[in-house]
Amino acid sequence: MAGGENRLVIVSSEVLPEVIMKVLEAKRMRARGEASTSAEACRAVGISRGAYYKYKDCVFNYDERLTNNILSIYLILRDEKGVLSSIISKLYELGTNILTINQNIPVDSVATVTVSVRFDHGQLSPTELTRELSKVGGVVDVKLISGE
DSSP states (O other): OGGGOOOOOOOOGGGSOHHHHHHHHHHHHHHHTSSSSHHHHHHHHTOOHHHHHHHTTTOOOOOHHHHHTEEEEEEEEESOTTHHHHHHHHHHHTTOEEEEEEEOOOBTTEEEEEEEEEOOTTTOOHHHHHHHHHTSTTEEEEEEEEOO
16 A cells, blocks of 8 residues: 555455455464464465465454444442442343453442443343443442443
């Protein structure tokens, strides 16, 4: 590209050369531990290591479902044993996948916690999720700070 500009684009897999799809499959195998080496992954998908190394740092799988269902939730919790554990249990019960948890040191007997979760829109809405979390013992406040 002119001026060394590097852009990311989304392209349908239907128009990509087969080698790109095989590189993506080899990367997936490595990430999941299905292949212990790059050479093993390359053999399994039928590409050369040269092709793999040429493209591996430039191609990535994109799953719109994963990025569309992420919520960030801000909670204020009482500084009591088990409150955060109860929140984690409730998130599990509600079918979410916890991506991050950041808890601050308690001040004035409360701690702020930010949690990012991935969830299925078909199971519950963000409003229902925050409502359910607000019912957990020790929760002072719950706010949705990002997500749909």
